[in-house]
Amino acid sequence: MHRFQYWRDPACLVCCLAYLVNRYGLKARFHSGFFHGYFNDLLLIPCALPFLLLLQRRLGLRLDDSFPGASEITTTLLVWAVLFEWIGPQWMHWTVADPMDVVAYGLGAILAGVWWRFARNGCKLERNYR
Numbered sequence: 001m002h003r004f005q006y007w008r009d010p011a012c013l014v015c016c017l018a019y020l021v022n023r024y025g026l027k028a029r030f031h032s033g034f035f036h037g038y039f040n041d042l043l044l045i046p047c048a049l050p051f052l053l054l055l056q057r058r059l060g061l062r063l064d065d066s067f068p069g070a071s072e073i074t075t076t077l078l079v080w081a082v083l084f085e086w087i088g089p090q091w092m093h094w095t096v097a098d099p100m101d102v103v104a105y106g107l108g109a110i111l112a113g114v115w116w117r118f119a120r121n122g123c124k125l126e127r128n129y130r
Contacts, residue, residue: 002122003065006054011115015046015108041104046112049076067120070113077109 006012019040026035049068056062081102089097 002067002120004050004053004067004116004120006050006057006065009050009116009119011046011112011119012050015043015112019043019047037098038100038104041101042108042111044080044105045073045077045109046115048080049073049112052076067116068113073109073113073116077105081105 022035022039026039049072053062053068053072057065084095085097085099085102089095
């Protein structure tokens with residue numbers, strides 16, 4: 001079994017680069033609602049979760065270097081959605097709840113989960129339920 005590389009994971013690196021390209025390039029050139037509102041939300045889980053898991057590993061809260069499982073991905077998705085689409089807009093009045101943000105977070109989580117499952121299996125299409 002392969003070890004998870006945390007921030008060095010290809011999905012994390014590509015998505016962090018895509019975030020920077022969108023933030024400093026695409027948004028300035030294109031007036032698309034997708035690039036302005038949802039593209040970065042798609043990248044949330046593949047960009048943030050590896051760093052969160054590395055922090056948990058360093059603090060001794062994560063016991064191994066396995067790839068993120070469905071429970072870790074889902075928990076992060078739910079916590080993020082509640083914090084930034086429900087609690088945040090109630091306390092920080094400069095932000096607004098947007099259910100489509102949660103859809104984008106979820107789609108990004110699904111795509112990242114598929115990638116990590118594929119990478120965990122050494123790029124083999126195997127059924128390995130965890």
